[in-house]
Amino acid sequence: MKIIRRIFIGILLLCVIAASAGGIYFYQNYMKEAEQVIANSGANDFKKHQNSVIYDKNGKVLVNLSENANSKYLIYQDIPKNVQNAFIAVEDRAFWKHHGVNVKGIARVLIKYMTSGGKEKHGASTITQQVIRNTFIGKEVKMDRKLREIAYSFALEQKYSKQNIMEFYINNIYFGHQQYGIESASDYYFGKSTKKLSLAETAYLCAIPNNPSYYDPLNEPNHTKQRQRKILKDMYETKLITSGQYKSALEETIVLNRQKTEQTYDDPSTYAIYCATVQIMKKDGFHFRYSFGSLKRYRKYKKKYNVAYRNAKEKLYTEGYRVYTSIDPEAQNKLQKAVDDGLKEEKKLQAAATSIDHKTGKVVAIVGGKTDKKKTMGLNRAFESKRQPGSAIKPILVYGPAIDSGYHAGSALQNVAISKHVADYGSSISLEDALTRSTNGAAYWLCNQIGIKRCLNYLKRMEFGSIVGEDETLASSLGGMTLGVNTVEMASAYHCLLNDGKFIAPTCIEHMEDADGIGLYFVKEPKQIYKKTTAKELLSIMENVIQNGTAKNMKWNSKRFAAGKTGTTNDGKDAWFAGVTDEYSTVVWAGCDKPKANDELYGNTYPVKIWKAYNK
Numbered sequence: 001m002k003i004i005r006r007i008f009i010g011i012l013l014l015c016v017i018a019a020s021a022g023g024i025y026f027y028q029n030y031m032k033e034a035e036q037v038i039a040n041s042g043a044n045d046f047k048k049h050q051n052s053v054i055y056d057k058n059g060k061v062l063v064n065l066s067e068n069a070n071s072k073y074l075i076y077q078d079i080p081k082n083v084q085n086a087f088i089a090v091e092d093r094a095f096w097k098h099h100g101v102n103v104k105g106i107a108r109v110l111i112k113y114m115t116s117g118g119k120e121k122h123g124a125s126t127i128t129q130q131v132i133r134n135t136f137i138g139k140e141v142k143m144d145r146k147l148r149e150i151a152y153s154f155a156l157e158q159k160y161s162k163q164n165i166m167e168f169y170i171n172n173i174y175f176g177h178q179q180y181g182i183e184s185a186s187d188y189y190f191g192k193s194t195k196k197l198s199l200a201e202t203a204y205l206c207a208i209p210n211n212p213s214y215y216d217p218l219n220e221p222n223h224t225k226q227r228q229r230k231i232l233k234d235m236y237e238t239k240l241i242t243s244g245q246y247k248s249a250l251e252e253t254i255v256l257n258r259q260k261t262e263q264t265y266d267d268p269s270t271y272a273i274y275c276a277t278v279q280i281m282k283k284d285g286f287h288f289r290y291s292f293g294s295l296k297r298y299r300k301y302k303k304k305y306n307v308a309y310r311n312a313k314e315k316l317y318t319e320g321y322r323v324y325t326s327i328d329p330e331a332q333n334k335l336q337k338a339v340d341d342g343l344k345e346e347k348k349l350q351a352a353a354t355s356i357d358h359k360t361g362k363v364v365a366i367v368g369g370k371t372d373k374k375k376t377m378g379l380n381r382a383f384e385s386k387r388q389p390g391s392a393i394k395p396i397l398v399y400g401p402a403i404d405s406g407y408h409a410g411s412a413l414q415n416v417a418i419s420k421h422v423a424d425y426g427s428s429i430s431l432e433d434a435l436t437r438s439t440n441g442a443a444y445w446l447c448n449q450i451g452i453k454r455c456l457n458y459l460k461r462m463e464f465g466s467i468v469g470e471d472e473t474l475a476s477s478l479g480g481m482t483l484g485v486n487t488v489e490m491a492s493a494y495h496c497l498l499n500d501g502k503f504i505a506p507t508c509i510e511h512m513e514d515a516d517g518i519g520l521y522f523v524k525e526p527k528q529i530y531k532k533t534t535a536k537e538l539l540s541i542m543e544n545v546i547q548n549g550t551a552k553n554m555k556w557n558s559k560r561f562a563a564g565k566t567g568t569t570n571d572g573k574d575a576w577f578a579g580v581t582d583e584y585s586t587v588v589w590a591g592c593d594k595p596k597a598n599d600e601l602y603g604n605t606y607p608v609k610i611w612k613a614y615n616k
Contacts, residue, residue: 050320100153213310320515361504392567566603
């Protein structure tokens with residue numbers, strides 16, 4: 001028994017020593033820092049979020065996302081009890097009792113961390129810890145950050161009262177759509193003050209911050225309603241509301257009264273925001289796809305994509321990123337002017353254009369519509385709209401793969417009658433003449449010889465984002481695609497030809513870093529899509545398109561190299577010109593937002609005019 005007692009005492013002493021050593025280590029490495037930072041903090045530190053800033057090529061601010069965030073601060077006395085109780089019930093039931101952290105929650109974090117070999121770091125967070133994350137630490141889940149979070153939470157509760165901390169929390173959390181704090185959210189979603197909200201409306205709003213994208217009332221109302229019911233149930237179980245209040249709130253119909261206060265941005269800003277958001281999606285591990293067996297599978301993927309995109313965009317708006325882009329103000333202004341001047345006599349027509357720098361492969365200018373129609377831009381047609389490409393797709397979808405396969409400029413093709421079976425004999429025409437004159441029958445016949453699946457694979461490898469199984473038809477060889485393409489995709493594909501057949505994924509991001517200065521721009525190595533000889537031969541033929549083919553009315557008289565291809569869809573609903581110079585790869589689309597027949601709209605009309613004005 002004495003031996004057992006000694007062993008027990010020895011183990012106990014070791015535990016005490018280990019705990020003491022751990023306590024000293026924790027204090028030296030975390031608490032001292034936390035106490036100093038919190039001691040120097042003031043109430044204003046909790047009245048802001050981390051703004052993200054996007055810069056143009058010259059280092060000037062393109063857009064400051066913080067300027068567009070809406071926040072209306074409520075002092076503690078003005079925060080309704082239902083709001084406080086909703087968050088306490090669902091987030092931190094011991095809020096009024098603990099000293100910043102939930103000891104049981106910490107134990108669970110440590111056990112998960114050790115049993116998972118360091119892979120599982122999540123655990124229950126108190127409201128105090130969430131205030132620390134939103135204000136000082138950030139949301140990245142690492143064990144070191146978790147320990148700092150705990151230390152900061154202890155320090156926060158030593159300096160500030162529970163009422164102060166609740167006030168900080170309620171006003172600092174994000175409710176989606178650029179709304180910070182419950183008062184801003186109440187005004188935005190319901191058009192009234194928080195104090196006028198019903199219990200049901202309060203719980204509905206309090207559902208959002210847990211995951212503002214997933215519980216977005218505008219895009220995912222069923223998700224919001226589901227969490228609202230959980231919050232009401234939690235409030236009832238913790239006796240924060242009565243049975244009658246619970247039942248009444250469950251039965252109440254929620255009617256939003258959205259106030260349209262969101263700031264919209266100009267074209268280069270919307271594209272930069274998109275590109276930065278995509279980078280965050282990559283950081284978060286989202287798997288991007290460019291090939292879909294069917295339209296149904298594409299739509300299923302897009303649902304997942306949209307959720308991931310909204311989550312990533314929320315982080316961009318709230319986590320203090322610095323984004324440096326390739327947007328060139330001079331090129332941007334010139335492209336916008338070309339679009340405006342080119343369509344100044346046309347009230348119904350719209351246009352979109354994207355320009356990529358030859359040397360870098362980065363987007364330098366992007367226009368989503370006419371200035372006089374935009375005011376504050378909501379839709380950037382250049383990358384957000386998909387349209388049928390017509391014959392502008394032929395060089396990259398048909399002729400490029402054909403030349404890769406052994407065809408050449410002088411190869412004899414059959415110009416078949418498309419209305420009949422493709423095997424029907426047609427007149428003979430050379431590949432160069434077929435491309436120069438944009439002969440549909442020859443492209444149709446040639447695609448059949450190579451195989452539509454093989455042709456489409458070229459677009460997939462160049463990351464065209466909406467190629468579906470239904471596109472595996474010869475109609476695609478003439479630009480009759482299920483979902484269509486946008487100007488960014490087309491410009492990057494034509495740049496591939498200019499870049500000796502090497503594809504560079506389109507973006508305007510030069511460099512990007514988070515609030516801690518850690519870079520997260522994911523650089524993709526160029527992919528060899530076409531043979532170098534193929535790219536050169538195609539450009540040579542398309543140079544003839546401008547001099548003697550469908551775009552000769554451009555009257556290009558510059559000494560600068562220029563090559564390109566026109567495109568017009570059935571009934572003139574869409575018109576394109578995709579072209580390259582020794583400086584830029586630029587693609588222009590023109591048409592009506594709602595596709596409408598136009599017997600005066602062709603690729604060699606407005607698109608060519610706009611393209612020439614920009615590139616001359």
